[in-house]
Amino acid sequence: MDDFLAADNLSKRFDGVQAVDSVSFAIRSQEIFGLLGPNGAGKTTTIRMLSTVLAPDGGDVEIGGYSVTRESDEVRKRIGVCPQELALYPELSASDNLVFFGRMAGLSGREAKSLAADTLERVGLADRAKDAVRKYSGGMKRRVNIAIALMSRPQLLFLDEPTVGIDPQSRNHIFDTVLALRGEGMTVLYTTHYMEEADRLCDRIGVMDNGRLIALGAPAELKAQVGDPATTTLEEVFLNFTGRSLRD
Ligand SMILES: Nc1ncnc2c1ncn2[C@@H]1O[C@H](COP(=O)(O)OP(=O)(O)OP(=O)(O)O)[C@@H](O)[C@H]1O
Numbered sequence: 095m096d097d098f099l100a101a102d103n104l105s106k107r108f109d110g111v112q113a114v115d116s117v118s119f120a121i122r123s124q125e126i127f128g129l130l131g132p133n134g135a136g137k138t139t140t141i142r143m144l145s146t147v148l149a150p151d152g153g154d155v156e157i158g159g160y161s162v163t164r165e166s167d168e169v170r171k172r173i174g175v176c177p178q179e180l181a182l183y184p185e186l187s188a189s190d191n192l193v194f195f196g197r198m199a200g201l202s203g204r205e206a207k208s209l210a211a212d213t214l215e216r217v218g219l220a221d222r223a224k225d226a227v228r229k230y231s232g233g234m235k236r237r238v239n240i241a242i243a244l245m246s247r248p249q250l251l252f253l254d255e256p257t258v259g260i261d262p263q264s265r266n267h268i269f270d271t272v273l274a275l276r277g278e279g280m281t282v283l284y285t286t287h288y289m290e291e292a293d294r295l296c297d298r299i300g301v302m303d304n305g306r307l308i309a310l311g312a313p314a315e316l317k318a319q320v321g322d323p324a325t326t327t328l329e330e331v332f333l334n335f336t337g338r339s340l341r342d
């Protein structure tokens with residue numbers, strides 16, 4: 095399988111904190127790749143560098159064959175980003191939020207409206223499309239945020255902790271959406287600190303801790319490095335590689 099993303103020795107330091115430390119990994123086309131790690135591990139900083147938001151101090155990334163540092167415009171045409179913090183206009187309806195971001199991505203008004211309707215259908219919000227987003231639950235807002243990231247019809251979608259603090263129904267909708275997108279040929283990078291979620295959803299996983307990538311592989315491969323893959327959990331994998339529990 096081809097690599098769609100290849101990160102080579104990415105590093106980023108913020109006054110005194112080595113947030114990301116020489117991280118290298120590849121994501122294959124049409125794979126759901128999970129970036130796992132506890133709070134402060136460096137997941138968001140990594141995503142921000144991969145998605146051209148933040149310049150690395152060192153290293154580079156190729157996405158679809160283009161360099162994030164030297165060809166960032168080409169990279170931006172190919173990616174969609176759903177940030178960890180919600181980025182929505184609460185007074186606008188879900189539909190109007192999507193149309194706005196679609197126009198920003200260069201779509202005509204007609205294209206944006208048609209794609210907004212399709213995309214809200216896909217995240218299970220078609221029946222609430224005309225309601226102001228401020229009336230939505232946290233999980234529904236999160237699904238609108240994902241829908242916005244899909245408005246540019248990306249080949250690679252970044253989802254930064256899409257399921258934190260949301261209801262089970264929205265969580266299941268998000269799982270279904272991510273799996274359907276992969277089925278249509280999209281590549282997805284997903285961050286979470288829920289190990290069981292990554293186990294269920296991701297084809298391969300990179301485990302981060304203190305800015306470093308400490309393990310990389312399919313869930314079953316990582317478990318096999320630690321014990322019997324049938325009974326070992328990813329929590330135990332994390333404990334084995336770091337010497338401490340994920341929830342400490
Ligand atoms: N803009 C910034 N300025 C200073 N320090 C930062 C900045 N962004 C991140 N950091 C620090 O870098 C480290 C990694 O943070 P990052 O947000 O990448 O972690 P994370 O794995 O996404 O954590 P979380 O699970 O809490 O979202 C942390 O120590 C954080 O405090």
Ligand SMILES: [Mg+2]
Nearest residue numbers: 137138139178
């Ligand atoms: Mg984060």
